[in-house]
Amino acid sequence: SQKIEQNSEALNIQEGKTATLTCNYTNYSPAYLQWYRQDPGRGPVFLLLIRENEKEKRKERLKVTFDTTLKQSLFHITASQPADSATYLCAWGNYGQNFVFGPGTRLSVLP
Amino acid sequence: EAEVAQSPRYKITEKSQAVAFWCDPISGHATLYWYRQILGQGPELLVQFQDESVVDDSQLPKDRFSAERLKGVDSTLKIQPAELGDSAMYLCASSLARDSPYEQYFGPGTRLTVT
Numbered sequence: 001s002q003k004i005e006q007n008s009e010a011l012n013i014q015e016g017k018t019a020t021l022t023c024n025y026t027n028y029s030p031a032y033l034q035w036y037r038q039d040p041g042r043g044p045v046f047l048l049l050i051r052e053n054e055k056e057k058r059k060e061r062l063k064v065t066f067d068t069t070l071k072q073s074l075f076h077i078t079a080s081q082p083a084d085s086a087t088y089l090c091a092w093g094n095y096g097q098n099f100v101f102g103p104g105t106r107l108s109v110l111p
Numbered sequence: 112e113a114e115v116a117q118s119p120r121y122k123i124t125e126k127s128q129a130v131a132f133w134c135d136p137i138s139g140h141a142t143l144y145w146y147r148q149i150l151g152q153g154p155e156l157l158v159q160f161q162d163e164s165v166v167d168d169s170q171l172p173k174d175r176f177s178a179e180r181l182k183g184v185d186s187t188l189k190i191q192p193a194e195l196g197d198s199a200m201y202l203c204a205s206s207l208a209r210d211s212p213y214e215q216y217f218g219p220g221t222r223l224t225v226t
Binding site: 009031032034041043045046049051089091099102 | 202
């Protein structure tokens, strides 16, 4: 069955460092993926979309990569700030099909 | 900025009672989704509408859950009877269309507690 994993439930880093979150998939060939941010008690908020033919996408301090050989996406936050503390969700999708969300990684940026 | 509206924000109900959630998507969004999110997990799709039609309800427990979007605008999700295991966050989302990787806009969710 399709399975999506995110590298860890929780990740703690120091302010100013780069946070790297991992999303892996098995038994699946997604055409694209999206990353969302979710704060406690709130709905997810869209951050970035990357398609299978794109290696890398950037938006301000955010960068996402998509490696179809490794079946993996990496999500980076550079110069991390305490305000970046949240749960980050990856979601894989194919055209005409629904997203499948990963379990999320809870990021804590320590001052 | 347009937002997805949901109500109520919180609901406490006893098991075997009926409960209903309401969602008003962003104007012009044809696709509407209902998700269930258990604490510590990612959202799980329950049902998806394209306009007023259900296009995917394969994960909806149809013996107790029902959903409708009568005029292709707002939507209601109902649970009857509620069970203890239904305690979760119920999220509504909308997007412009289904057959493209459009971003989904989520509402604030309804936190359901079944006692």
